[in-house]
Amino acid sequence: MSFSAWLGLLAICCLGAMSPGPSLAMVVRHTLGGGRGKGIICAWAHSIGIGVYALVTLLGLAVVLKQAPMVFNGIAIIGALYLAYMGVQALRSKGGMSDKLAAGKSTDALTAARDGLAISLFNPKIMLFFLALFSQFVMVADNMTAKGLIVLTPLLVDGLWYTLIALVLSHSAVLPKLREKAALIDKLSGIVLILLAVRVLVTL
Numbered sequence: 001m002s003f004s005a006w007l008g009l010l011a012i013c014c015l016g017a018m019s020p021g022p023s024l025a026m027v028v029r030h031t032l033g034g035g036r037g038k039g040i041i042c043a044w045a046h047s048i049g050i051g052v053y054a055l056v057t058l059l060g061l062a063v064v065l066k067q068a069p070m071v072f073n074g075i076a077i078i079g080a081l082y083l084a085y086m087g088v089q090a091l092r093s094k095g096g097m098s099d100k101l102a103a104g105k106s107t108d109a110l111t112a113a114r115d116g117l118a119i120s121l122f123n124p125k126i127m128l129f130f131l132a133l134f135s136q137f138v139m140v141a142d143n144m145t146a147k148g149l150i151v152l153t154p155l156l157v158d159g160l161w162y163t164l165i166a167l168v169l170s171h172s173a174v175l176p177k178l179r180e181k182a183a184l185i186d187k188l189s190g191i192v193l194i195l196l197a198v199r200v201l202v203t204l
Contacts, residue, residue: 001137001146009137009150013157016129022083022196025189026119027162029090031169032178032185033107039166041109042116047159049120054151057130058138072124073204079122080200086115087193090186124200130154 001009023046031039120126134150141147169178178185 001140001142001149005137005140006149006153009134009153010157012133013154014161016133016154017158017161022123022189022192023119023162024165025185025192026115027165028169028178028185029189030107030112030115031166032175032182034109034112035175036166036170038107038109038112039170040163042112043162043166044159045113045116046120046162047155049117050126050158051151051155052121053126053130054134054154056127057134058141058147058150060138076124076200076204079124080197082118082122083193083200084197086118087190087197090190090193123196125196 027039027042027046030042137150141150169175
């Protein structure tokens with residue numbers, strides 16, 4: 001892989017990571033509910049899911065799944081249902097970040113990691129993103145170094161971007177203001193997750 005091809009890969013990874021959506025909402029929620037550490041855990045768990053999709057694309061499994069509609073649709077439906085479940089949980093007052101904060105509790109590391117990983121693995125749109133945009137880079141991955149770059153570049157870009165988000169949001173000048181809006185953030189993240197689930201089901 002040439003340096004210019006890697007720069008193209010890097011640019012696509014940056015655009016993908018920086019586009020707002022349910023992943024951003026999840027990192028915001030866990031930074032809000034558990035501070036900087038939990039936000040960073042959520043960020044890197046999310047990036048592991050991105051790395052899994054990059055590896056799947058590299059191995060050609062994404063193409064196989066796309067050519068097997070029943071399997072692909074089954075994964076998409078399960079993913080959409082889980083996203084909807086997470087959205088409903090966020091919308092409910094009971095167990096929301098606002099309630100946890102009011103009770104003096106914080107989100108735990110395992111929950112932050114689980115939600116970060118789930119929001120990437122159970123979002124079939126991410127698989128389509130890799131399938132549509134990464135095929136060109138897979139074709140020029142003619143050695144192990146290039147193949148490693150195809151997997152590590154999106155993983156590291158995603159993890160670093162959401163770590164930056166967690167660091168900014170956990171700043172002492174920002175976090176207290178966010179916590180004042182905890183109930184609103186719960187509702188907004190719930191709506192985003194449910195809308196994504198609906199979109200996945202409608203576009204099958």
